[in-house]
Amino acid sequence: MAGHEDFIEAENAEAIITRIEHKSRKIESLLKQYKPVEALKTALEGSSAITKDDRCKSANWIAVHRAIMAIKDVDGMLASLDSEYYDILMKYLYRGLSTGDRPTCEQCLRIHEKLTQRAGLGCILRCLADTQNTV
Template sequence: MSDVNFRKIDIDIYDEDVLVETELYDADPRDPAQVLNDTKQKATAVRSALSKGDTVGALTLVLEDPPYGPGVDEAKNLNLQTLVSILNSTKSAEVSSVLKSLSPDAQDTLMKYLYKGMAMPGWGDVSGSVLLGWHEKLTEIAGTGCIVRVMTDRRTV
């Protein structure tokens, strides 16, 4: 039998034009522990805003400066859970007005979270109808360009 170790050789180390994930976007400049701490503080502020009935403020808080990059998976999941609590607590009649009040960057970030929620096995803590309802309204307001920007952005939430 011939030697099968050739299948385990990483030939990309010999290629000068290889695409490395770290070259696609700048990593989050914050320390992973700081990112997690910031996300926990943000979750507390979001709960406070929701208790006051400020859905727009809560959604804006959770969507600004989201955790991204390697090593911050716990913060990413916490931010997703916080966002899901906002989506679940918003009445369907209010969704359009809430989405119209968001900036285009926040709308794109929300679309990233909607797709992340849909990619979870069993849809996580949220029902599919909630995610799809938000997706439908967001596509009506932000257009299909929002979807294209999310699909081509390398910074995943």
């Protein structure tokens, strides 16, 4: 029974990877058009889909990372980002901070400060407390 479930998960993973590749191409084209906020929205969309597969999570993180690093005007970005994205963005900021990569951490901290002002401490708590749906 467990083997059967693994099979479904693997099948699923292939489909998700394909979707993420498609998403990455869309993000690249949005970045070329100087639409970093649209790119970030695209990156965050659908990434909350529950998958336990680490390969999918990494692929998704690469896409989101690309969009996060392209953000120059943090205040402007947050102003045009809907509040429903705040929780998922916070999760990716913590993933970014956990990489230990200097430019990534600097960018994530910059966004983290502004996002906390906007979304409150509740947003951080939801991100830290959710051990089931990690990104």
